[in-house]
Amino acid sequence: MVLVVIMGVSGSGKSTVGSLLANKLGWRFYDADDYHSDGNKTKMAKGIPLTDQDRIPWLGELHKIIREGLSSENIVLACSALKRLYRNILTNGESSVLSQEVKKDEIPSSYPFFVHLDGSIELICQRLEKRKGHFMPSTLLKSQFDTLEPLSAPEHFIIINVEKNVSDIVSEIESTLVKSNFGSGSLFS
Ligand SMILES: Nc1ncnc2c1ncn2[C@@H]1O[C@H](COP(=O)(O)OP(=O)(O)OP(=O)(O)O)[C@@H](O)[C@H]1O
Numbered sequence: 001m002v003l004v005v006i007m008g009v010s011g012s013g014k015s016t017v018g019s020l021l022a023n024k025l026g027w028r029f030y031d032a033d034d035y036h037s038d039g040n041k042t043k044m045a046k047g048i049p050l051t052d053q054d055r056i057p058w059l060g061e062l063h064k065i066i067r068e069g070l071s072s073e074n075i076v077l078a079c080s081a082l083k084r085l086y087r088n089i090l091t092n093g094e095s096s097v098l099s100q101e102v103k104k105d106e107i108p109s110s111y112p113f114f115v116h117l118d119g120s121i122e123l124i125c126q127r128l129e130k131r132k133g134h135f136m137p138s139t140l141l142k143s144q145f146d147t148l149e150p151l152s153a154p155e156h157f158i159i160i161n162v163e164k165n166v167s168d169i170v171s172e173i174e175s176t177l178v179k180s181n182f183g184s185g186s187l188f189s
Pocket residue numbers: 008009010011012013014015016017033078080127128130131136162163164165166169
């Protein structure tokens with residue numbers, strides 16, 4: 001089965017794009033925000049950036065959920081996944097990455113395809129300031145950009161600029177997925 005991870009800083013549109021994409025494809029949608037501990041959410045709401053120690057158990061838990069889900073369903077995951085380490089934990093699990101040893105049988109049958117929703121801090125800040133009822137303050141945006149490590153090979157990815165409207169972004173992801181055939185995973189089979 002296939003895992004598509006919609007990643008990027010807070011306010012880049014991961015939840016909006018990810019849920020619409022999953023809906024269009026008929027795939028299962030997970031939002032990583034729903035799996036943060038209360039401690040992590042309180043910290044962010046107070047304007048304190050999360051550390052590796054805060055994020056690693058959260059990503060390890062997401063890895064387990066996704067791995068289980070991938071046995072029967074294609075998944076779209078919205079997750080900040082800012083650092084390469086975090087993306088490796090999502091893919092391979094916490095213990096294998098922290099022990100520097102990736103066990104082949106722990107890699108999901110199709111490794112993730114990442115979609116980075118990229119944009120200027122000014123544009124994303126404006127969107128965050130307009131967004132209502134969310135725990136994440138726009139004051140944390142600079143730390144999100146400082147933490148972000150760009151995707152690079154051998155990661156499989158596309159980068160999409162969030163100046164585009166949501167439906168164009170979703171269509172671009174869909175057409176990329178149709179054209180791609182990464183690893184042994186057969187898309188839309
Ligand atoms: N391409 C877009 N064009 C215009 N507005 C957008 C676009 N993408 C998202 N938005 C708006 O920007 C705001 C942030 O989007 P969203 O909540 O999906 O981001 P997010 O990356 O999931 O954020 P977080 O990580 O903080 O949960 C929302 O109000 C959403 O409606």
